[in-house]
Amino acid sequence: MKRKPYLSDLSDGQWALVEPMITAWKQGRVARSATGDPGSCDLxxxxxxxxxxxxxxxxxxxxxxxxxxxxxxxxxxxxxxxxGLDQRIQELLRCQVREKARRLEDPSLVIIDTRSVRAAAGVPRTTTGLDANKKVSGRKRGLAVDVLGLIIGVVLTAASAHDNAAGTALLDQAAERCGMRLEKVLVDRGFKEAVIVHGALLDIDVEVVRRNPADQGKGFVPQPKR
Incomplete structure (x- = not known):
């Protein structure tokens, strides 16, 4: 690399983690191409x-x-x-971080939540909406994470969509990516019966976590790490 580095550049160690998968993908694509030309771009x-x-x-x-x-x-x-190469790399890195923390590759417990955020001015109106509860016009992003905060699944909807739409999609992603290891999913009270029922169909126990009465009126109160 002859240019000056940017703060976002991969370190040598980071590149060593993902290079084998990217190189294998490239070799497979070249083998299937009609010309066999590998191209000149530095991956x-x-x-x-x-x-x-x-x-x-x-x-x-x-x-x-x-x-x-x-x-x-x-x-x-x-x-x-x-x-799906980006997803395979994400799964590989997630498993490695969990193993480094002395946990199994796939979690048995996942936390699901959503957040409505304002969209930029150029975002098409067809993909945005108004979250009437939070008074936010834009999009709603849903995340499924393990207890380490590592991402298991991501869903993006219009802010007007109900949490159940994101919740059921995230349950499907978590079930696919965690397999039989996944036993329980924690959600807040914004998710309704439809998410619990969908979890039951996937053989996953969906628990609605209710706020401790002692914390009422205190705003957001972080819970002790499990």
Whole structure:
């Protein structure tokens, strides 16, 4: 790498973790292509460019000249999303972090919650809505995480969508990615009976966590770590 590094660049250790999967994906794609041309893009620099765009929020066309051409970066980004490579890397890293914390690869307990956030001015209205309860116009993001805070699943809906829509989708993702290990899911009171029933169909115990009466009126109160 001849350019000056950016703060978002991968370290050598980080690249060593993901390089085998990215290289294997590239080799498989080249083997299936008609020409067998591997291309000239530096895969590490492609990842650095994706991280730069994610960190800064710039438009793809505004990527710095020192990085690979924006069209090549976006092309790789789109292919990796379509082929599920990004998800496989996420799962691999999650399992490694859990093992380092002396836990099994897949969790037995997952926490699900949603949050409505305001959308940027250029976001299409067809994908946004008004969360009447929280008075937020924009989108609603739902996360399923383990007790370490590692992401198991992500769902994005219009803010007007009920928590149940995100909850059932997150349950499906958690069940698929955690397998038979997943036994219990914790949710708050914003999720209704439909999520509990859907969990039962997946053989998952969905528990609605209610606020401790002693904490009423205190706003958000962090719970002790399990």
């Amino acid at each position: 590490r620099e492609v990842v650095n460019a994706i991280f730069y765009q994610n960190r800064t929020g710039c438009q793809w066309r505004m990527l710095p000249h020192g990085l690979p051409a924006w069209s090549a970066v976006f092309y790789s980004f789109r292919l990796w999303r379509e082929d």
